[in-house]
C-alpha cells in the first residue's frame with residue numbers, strides 16, 4: 001500500500017490477511033464486525049484504506065455480506081475494494097455485478113473450495129480492465145503454470161460436476177446444522193462449507209481437545225469473541241455422523 005495508507009478489513013475474518021500484510025510490511029486497520037455481523041460500512045470507509053478487503057462469504061462467521069452493502073462501501077471508498085469470494089460457490093449470491101458498475105472493485109476467487117482443487121493452487125481476479133492493467137504493472141513476469149491453467153479451465157467448464165459437488169455439501173450442511181441444533185448447539189446460518197457453532201455450555205476449547213483425542217479436527221480460535229465457538233467443516237454424511245456421535249460423548253464428559 002502507499003505510505004500512510006493502510007489495508008483495512010472487518011474482523012473476525014480470514015487470518016491470512018494480517019499475516020500477509022505483516023510480510024510486506026503494510027499497515028493494517030482492523031474494524032470489528034457488530035455481533036450480528038452487519039458490515040460496519042461508515043467505519044470501514046472512514047479508515048481510508050488504499051485497499052479494503054471483505055471476505056464474502058466470510059470465515060469463520062460463514063455469513064455473506066449483502067451486495068447492496070458492498071456497493072455502498074465501494075462507492076464511499078477512495079481506494080480499491082477487494083471482495084474475496086473464496087466460498088461463493090456455497091452461497092446464494094455473488095457480488096460479480098459490482099465489477100461492471102464500479103471501477104474500484106475486484107473480486108478474487110479460488111478453485112480450492114467449490115471446485116475441491118486446493119492442491120492446484122489456482123485462483124483468479126475479476127475487475128474492469130483499468131484496474132487490472134494496474135495489477136499487470138506489478139505482476140511477476142512468470143505466469144501461472146500451464147498445467148494448472150489447463151486443469152483449472154477444464155474444471156470451470158464442467159459446471160454440472162461442480163454444481164453436483166456443491167449441492168452435496170449444501171445438503172450435508174443442512175443436516176449437520178440440524179443435528180448440532182438438536183444437541184443444543186447454537187448454529188449460525190452458513191453460506192460456506194463450514195459451520196460456526198457455539199456449544200451448549202460454551203466450553204469450546206474443552207470440546208475441541210476432546211474431539212482431537214478422538215482424531216476429529218475442528219477449528220478452535222483462542223481469541224476474544226470466538227473462544228466460545230468452533231468452526232466445523234462439513235464432511236461427508238458419514239463423517240458428520242461420526243462427529244455427532246463423538247460430540248454426544250464429549251458433551252457428557254466436558255459438562256461434568
Ligand SMILES: Cc1ncc(COP(=O)(O)O)c(C=O)c1O
Nearest residue numbers: 014055059084086110112118123
Ligand atoms: C476467505 C478465504 N480466502 C482465501 C482463501 C485462500 O484459498 P487458497 O489459498 O486455497 O486459494 C481461504 C482459504 O482458507 C479463505 O478462507
